[in-house]
Amino acid sequence: MSDLLTIADKTYQSRLIIGTGKYKDFNETRDAIETSGAEMVTVAIRRTNIGQNADEENLLDYIPPEKYTILPNTAGCYTAEEAVRCCKLARELLDGHDLVKLEVLGDQKTLYPNIPHTLKAAQALVDDGFKVMVYTNDDPIVAKELEAMGCVAVMPLGSLIGSGLGILNPHYIQLIKEDANVPIIVDAGVGTASDAAFAMELGCDGVLLNSAIAHAGNPVLMASAMRKAIEAGRESFLAGRMPRKAYASASSPLEGISR
């Protein structure tokens, strides 16, 4: 069955997007990503260390942009201006690659998105030709706004970044998905494989996660679990679940019982 995810005119077999932070080393990062089947991976943009470790290894040697779609994020940005600047640096760094993950954060305790600044940055980036995948809250009206601006994917949080608390507001995620004409990707909060499957069963187009794999006891094994969970959740959604009933309904025929 052909069931591809399309983001900004590019198609992906995998509906899992993986972050590259918090791994033990680059080998583990690479092994987890390969095992997860992800074709798109996020990276952060930071100052290069000056005057030390000139031979320091480079993340992009382990996850080559020729093989993966690199999704630079604006993590750590608390204003629209910082986020726009970060995206411009990323575009230069990646030779004109213009797909970005916009996240403008509200405070350090929750890393909850600052929506006024997110909207402002999204507009500026779209106007500048960026293809914006945007981290947002689970507000259906904000999601619609971001889509109307021209964002190529809207990415509501399941719960707080790095919390592993799962999908806390499934009904609102479903409302967002119901009305959307761009991919809806649950970004943040997934803690374990069942959370990822649940997000997909809600009808979401994909899941973006980092800590759930990187902070698992065995990250590469969890990457394998996530791959299967995303596939299982997607197939389950497409298959259509049985109706819930208040009372039992026997699976075996009631007639012909020897008495």
Add this chain to the structure above:
Amino acid sequence: MNLTVNGDTLTLDGNTITDLVAQLGLTGRRLAVEVNREIIPKSQHGDVALNEGDVVEIVHAIGGG
């Protein structure tokens, strides 16, 4: 000349961004460079002359979610 590079002062023995990148041992790395908050495309790193007091930012990709 004296520059501020990623927040630290540095004395450059040269003129261009290419010279600076070489002095830092970063030649050939995948980097982006800003001078006084303006991004300088890679293609111009050999041409753009730096000036005393310039504030330079050099960034690269690291792990992130």
